Amino acid sequence: MSSSAFSLKRTPGTAPGIEHDEIANLPVERERASITCIDYCPAQVSIQEISDLEGFVNYHRPDWSVVRWISVDGLADMHAIQVLATKYNLHPLAIEDLIHSTQRPKIDSYGGGGSEFQARLFIVTRILFITNGRLQHEQISIFLGHNTVLTFQESRRPEWEFIRQRINAKGSRLRGNDASFLAYSLLDVVIDKCFPILEYYSDRAEELADLILEKSDPQLINGIHQLKRDLLQIHRVIWPMREVVSSLLRDSHECISDATRVYLRDLYDHIIQILEITETYREIASDLIDNYMSSISNRMNEIMKVLTLIGTIFIPLTFLAGVYGMNFRHFPELEQPWAYPAFWFICFLVALVMVLIFRHRKWL
Amino acid sequence: MSSSAFSLKRTPGTAPGIEHDEIANLPVERERASITCIDYCPAQVSIQEISDLEGFVNYHRPDWSVVRWISVDGLADMHAIQVLATKYNLHPLAIEDLIHSTQRPKIDSYGGGGSEFQARLFIVTRILFITNGRLQHEQISIFLGHNTVLTFQESRRPEWEFIRQRINAKGSRLRGNDASFLAYSLLDVVIDKCFPILEYYSDRAEELADLILEKSDPQLINGIHQLKRDLLQIHRVIWPMREVVSSLLRDSHECISDATRVYLRDLYDHIIQILEITETYREIASDLIDNYMSSISNRMNEIMKVLTLIGTIFIPLTFLAGVYGMNFRHFPELEQPWAYPAFWFICFLVALVMVLIFRHRKWL
Amino acid sequence: MSSSAFSLKRTPGTAPGIEHDEIANLPVERERASITCIDYCPAQVSIQEISDLEGFVNYHRPDWSVVRWISVDGLADMHAIQVLATKYNLHPLAIEDLIHSTQRPKIDSYGGGGSEFQARLFIVTRILFITNGRLQHEQISIFLGHNTVLTFQESRRPEWEFIRQRINAKGSRLRGNDASFLAYSLLDVVIDKCFPILEYYSDRAEELADLILEKSDPQLINGIHQLKRDLLQIHRVIWPMREVVSSLLRDSHECISDATRVYLRDLYDHIIQILEITETYREIASDLIDNYMSSISNRMNEIMKVLTLIGTIFIPLTFLAGVYGMNFRHFPELEQPWAYPAFWFICFLVALVMVLIFRHRKWL
């Protein structure tokens, strides 16, 4: 049942969370994740694809680096996740959520305030995209520290390219701001991705509305139901994002700067807008179903009415033909030479009167 | 799909907000906006159409001016927007919302309290109007400072004329009050604009109700659905205004005076009233659909019933005619001279008895 | 569209509120309002009909008067309203609401705490009544000061008579209490007025339920819809009263004494009770519609079933008659003397067997 927003992978009775040393033992196919590290400050940028992860984590970041963004594409490389989890001291529960990748969007704050873990915001979001006409969504896990952002995604996301371009652009607002602004920008891309998707569904709805007027193909109703389910799924994925961003706005956290908070308000407005559009489209889809149903039922009623009218006009005529087929010996009309033409005239008259009556009562 | 309240123009991956120096690069047709500046105090008023914007912003406002209202008609003149944004130090996010002009009504407070920006309230509202029988709405963006109001609208709004008249009228309450009262008056005009629109839909609903009684034109149902969708759209546009005004009432802001707040309460009442009327009309529209449906189905049932009754009356008669058309050699009735008249008599009798039974059972 | 609870009279662009000197210029037919002034204290009562309003407002109230109640019947006498508004320093927004008389029930508190206006509670309520079988409601505006109550209503309300009697009754609780208790008593009368109205609709619903069992008159469905709409309107009028009284209970205001607050809690209970009864009756009305619909559809199904059964029984018989009407030269049965009676016997047998089958399957 693919329409459930988030799938079901937990096995009851397993321990909650995944410890750092347990990660490497997880039974997954060993494929290397592609890891990119970007360091930047207003004056300088450095982008490196990392092949030797152990070597990388042993070096300190350059002094000029204000923000370091490590982006991991692929969640099956347990070794890479283990190394990064140990280096950045990630919480076992967060690692579990990151690997299982079927979480609903949420935000958790771990550590900070003198606890054993460093202050980290762990944000789970889901990016929507359309592949082969089917709506898909993938989990994106973002760890935000004071000047580090870690992102984990199932596959290389083309959307990140826009962010890299803005980091490369000297003087861009993104480059001049801190790590929380980078995290905001990533969420912003994820949310803005919904607008073209909604446009796709808007076109799809218009197309279906046109088809309904033309014919009554049972495939259409499946199409509308699919449209409605997809919109529901968008709603299901975006709705918890509202909670995430509103919690970022409401609760002050040491990793989020005031400058970023202003922009989060803007992001919140976009989320509300997407939810409202989704709501509107779902109502339009419901209207489409109603339209389809009533067009079907109208057509059927129309057919039955016309057929019954035809039947009704012929019933008295058939009776009349039956009457003059009777074999009574004394049957005065049968003898008359004008009887047969008169029969046809009467038939014509009866049919005409009935049609006129039906017309007058607006039955035809 | 034009029924979505707010359209979809964001491209994913673009940077949030629009910096002042980016504005002029935006790819829009270069048409000049018409800009009006009104300065007033209880004693004096000055209205000027501004053609040389750079010259204008370099001069200080006259000392006597208590409130300055700059009204910009047309959102395509990026140069004008850039000059004003720089002069009044508008926030990049607000500029983006202002230019994209597809925002839902909202209120944002920028700056104040020692931040880099001056205290500004940025209010987005939408004015409803009816053009060629179709409901339209345009965004109106209002910036409210301590003694300045900036309004940006897509086209010259005739509704502003009423405000200008009241500013011109010596001793009017508007003239004697501060900038926040002007902002309130603008919102008040926008909200009051809904009353004649609702009256239009009230007339439309009555008209449709009358037409339904007369005939069952499938066009009618489209008309009712359109009515319902328009009312939903009014609701969608006005509902966030409730939030805007309630937030103005609730959160004290340095730009809103206490005198204005009393009037905002009145505005809030009007919004609630409009929302309730919209709700009522939508229920009436739903009732119209129900009425139409049940009138259709009643008519169809009535037709089928009458036709089936006619058929049923003739069925035994046709059988009887068939009987006396049989060719049995020994067929006593056929020989009798009274047989044929008797047949007609029996037919009449059977039909009569059936009609009486149907009448008695209230089937006819 | 008379079913909207509150009508639409605002013209967009007009200034909010009505100043005292604007009142007299309002274009209404000049008919004199009837004004009654009642002064009372536990020991003494004085009731006067006021014809010379200017003279009246120039005199101070007698020293013994604890509460003064000025009741104005008729909202078209702008002169009277102007004089009283000036004397009692009423707020322009309140005067506007009072004159337009299409407000939903609400409460506004003006002035007090050293502002330019004196402390005033402005309460708008609506009294429901039934005229010629149609539900009507009129606005009643109540201004409550420290020891003065002003009421404005469109016409002389017979319900006030009960209040006057209780003021006249020496030792009554009303007489011994302050102005806020008088305001409470007025609201109490307005709310209690709903109980007989709800009883009227209870009777109406029972009547309709009986009629539905008897016959299927399309007028009935209109009657039920009207019932439902009227109940909705009662709900719409009473619902905001809940908010009004709950706000009186919640927010302490200098004009409301603690003694009165205990009674307001009782009033609140009555409002909740009315809202619940209205809700119950609306559900009953919905059930009535369902019952009507299913009784219609049952009857129709019953008819169609019986008619089709009749048709079905005769169809094989007609076929049989057709068979023996054929003109084959070699047709053994036709020659037999017992053939014709046998035909009737077979017809009877076939019909009997079909009826028995239909009976057995519970189709008849």
Place this chain on the structure above:
Amino acid sequence: MSSSAFSLKRTPGTAPGIEHDEIANLPVERERASITCIDYCPAQVSIQEISDLEGFVNYHRPDWSVVRWISVDGLADMHAIQVLATKYNLHPLAIEDLIHSTQRPKIDSYGGGGSEFQARLFIVTRILFITNGRLQHEQISIFLGHNTVLTFQESRRPEWEFIRQRINAKGSRLRGNDASFLAYSLLDVVIDKCFPILEYYSDRAEELADLILEKSDPQLINGIHQLKRDLLQIHRVIWPMREVVSSLLRDSHECISDATRVYLRDLYDHIIQILEITETYREIASDLIDNYMSSISNRMNEIMKVLTLIGTIFIPLTFLAGVYGMNFRHFPELEQPWAYPAFWFICFLVALVMVLIFRHRKWL
């Protein structure tokens, strides 16, 4: 309309509340209430039926008495109510609610904290019971003081007997606790009374579900509607009890001891449980209606289908019989000796083919 939860007895314009000296003047039939007074402490119990009420109220309670419970059966004995109201200083509004006995469950706290009245909790609850298969409910009014409980009910409630037994049982928790625990125990009995009533409706629903499978009696649908209305009424009566108990839990009141509060939490759980069960049963009742409706409509469709199939099979055969009944002079088939048997064979063939087609298409 007996399905409204609470009836309508208020006359508009009457004074709110009933003063102690007004009680005796109320126009009710003079029947003596039966009054029982129970004094108890952990060590001792005394139960007395009171016939001389004046005498009784003049004596002080025995010193050993920790809790005094005065239970009044019958609300028509205005004298008794007057005497007790004076003795225990009951609030006029509470007396009015007590006598009118059509209140929805509620809680009012009067007096305490140095006011003219002593601290009293006035709790109105309603006990549900089934008489002759019809759901009834009666008001029970409970006044709770520091060590006194007064209960007023319309008739002697058998449920109180359980409480008396527990008071009589030495060492019972009820006996060892204070007055608020007695009040809690009374409410607990009232709520627990709902469980057997819900069991009754559970049985009733199962019974109706079985009957629906058997036949389509229109009486059934009335039965289900009655079931649904009764469950709604239980909900209406219990729902405000939730508010009452939650308010007792939330707001600390001097008459409620901490020990009792723990037990009130348990009572609250029971109320939630009853509300949930009611909700479940109402959904089951709705399902029953759906089932009934769809069983009716299935049966009807089945009938129509079979009858139409029969008709359709015979229509071509009748046509064929008609053909060979034609009187054309040149009609080769008629002359053949095998023609008549061939006709029957063709008829049989046509019918068989049609039945096979219908079978193949799963129409039969």
Place this chain on the structure above:
Amino acid sequence: MSSSAFSLKRTPGTAPGIEHDEIANLPVERERASITCIDYCPAQVSIQEISDLEGFVNYHRPDWSVVRWISVDGLADMHAIQVLATKYNLHPLAIEDLIHSTQRPKIDSYGGGGSEFQARLFIVTRILFITNGRLQHEQISIFLGHNTVLTFQESRRPEWEFIRQRINAKGSRLRGNDASFLAYSLLDVVIDKCFPILEYYSDRAEELADLILEKSDPQLINGIHQLKRDLLQIHRVIWPMREVVSSLLRDSHECISDATRVYLRDLYDHIIQILEITETYREIASDLIDNYMSSISNRMNEIMKVLTLIGTIFIPLTFLAGVYGMNFRHFPELEQPWAYPAFWFICFLVALVMVLIFRHRKWL
């Protein structure tokens, strides 16, 4: 009516709560409960099946034991419950809830802060499982003290085995934590148990969706209704768990450590996820019902349409056959030798034209 989530066992009038010395008198079949006691600390574990309960409770726990978990399988052994209740000083209300075992999930905190009882959290939860294709649920009662956990369940739960394994595993997080972590782990197992159950219902829904496309068996609709009711029951059971865990998260309690609280947040996320999936599946079930209904009605309409078309085509032909069966003496056509073939040609032509018309109108 087995679909109610929680059954009805309270007898009205019985005393609330069950005292320790009352337990043994309860009339239940005397079957021995199986009791297991597990003591553990990071370094050591000891598991013992307890047969001599009295002996057991008289010994102190070993000094090294950090957490003691006593698990009681079977609620009919009143003696065991009495002994443990006395030993661990359980509250009478909690014992009542524990024995009746029909509670909805809830949390109660007893004692602590110097009261007569020790600080205890009493958590009622329900575990869902599927036996013979039917959804079942059993109550699990958990008492949590500072370093003791008591669990009572109706039968030996296989799910506990996972917990025991993790306790046995040296260095597991469970073994290194305190009693509240054990309580959390138990709740976690109970919640995670839902995931395979939801998967079962996902498969069931897909299966039903496939069957609907194939045929219209009335059994299907029962299956879908059962699916919907089961999902509702899961929702009913899990929904209050949300409240339980959210209350554990919100209100700090001395028995819950901070380390555990982080994990409870994770548990809360799982509960929300289950509730959302349940919601999704219920919508899918509703869609299934709609699909079934419309597939039924489509099939019926299709049948009626085809049959009526067949009837309609033959009606004019039968009339024509009737015409030429008439016995008029002067009947020119009858004499012609080409008349009979012409009749068949006309019949064929009429049928063809009608079929073409029906095709053109898309009726066939």
